[in-house]
Amino acid sequence: MKSQTIEKPKFWLFKSEPSAFSIDHLARSAKKTAPWDGVRNYQARNSLRDDVQVGDFVFFYHSREEPLGIFGTMQIVRAGYPDFTAFDPKSKYYDPKSDPDNPRWYMVDVKLVEKFPEPVTRDKLASDDIARSMLVMKRGMRLSIQPVTQEEWNAVQQLAKVEA
DNA sequence: GCCAACGTTGGC
DNA sequence: GCCAACGTTGGC
Numbered sequence: 001m002k003s004q005t006i007e008k009p010k011f012w013l014f015k016s017e018p019s020a021f022s023i024d025h026l027a028r029s030a031k032k033t034a035p036w037d038g039v040r041n042y043q044a045r046n047s048l049r050d051d052v053q054v055g056d057f058v059f060f061y062h063s064r065e066e067p068l069g070i071f072g073t074m075q076i077v078r079a080g081y082p083d084f085t086a087f088d089p090k091s092k093y094y095d096p097k098s099d100p101d102n103p104r105w106y107m108v109d110v111k112l113v114e115k116f117p118e119p120v121t122r123d124k125l126a127s128d129d130i131a132r133s134m135l136v137m138k139r140g141m142r143l144s145i146q147p148v149t150q151e152e153w154n155a156v157q158q159l160a161k162v163e164a
Numbered sequence: 165g166c167c168a169a170c171g172t173t174g175g176c
Numbered sequence: 177g178c179c180a181a182c183g184t185t186g187g188c
Binding site: 015017064140141144 | 186187
Binding site for chain 1: 171
């Protein structure tokens with residue numbers, strides 16, 4: 001058996017404050033594609049650099065501003081590469097400690113797949129037996145790049161189809 | 165706007 | 177290597 005050579009599809013949830021970058025920003029981007037830049041947390045960085053692969057599916061989550069929740073889905077179109085905003089003194093994400101020869105921060109490119117007709121809010125997530133236990137629902141969970149299970153992915157897709 | 169939870173920094 | 181202080185996140 002060579003079953004371990006089969007790549008499992010991977011699912012993620014990326015968080016963003018919509019005032020900084022929202023799903024509508026992504027929808028208006030050329031080819032509905034944009035770099036997911038500005039991640040400045042080591043655990044999230046490790047995921048972007050090492051784990052997120054082209055073809056992986058991603059939920060777009062709006063944090064901080066109501067309504068809080070999952071607004072749609074994206075797909076990874078470019079795997080981890082150095083986050084160039086860290087090298088730009090004019091960027092709000094500038095980090096002088098990130099050396100271009102040994103970059104500290106990484107990003108990926110995402111493409112919008114679907115904006116849900118209605119967001120799947122935290123209230124809706126909390127009402128579902130499976131979605132309720134997602135990482136994003138845990139108190140104090142600040143990680144902005146989170147793994148999602150296949151079951152959670154399916155559960156949220158179901159919730160997105162239910163009338164608001 | 166508040167503030168608990170969390171991650172990072174830096175003095176020792 | 178510890179841990180107090182600090183800055184940030186993000187739900188409420």
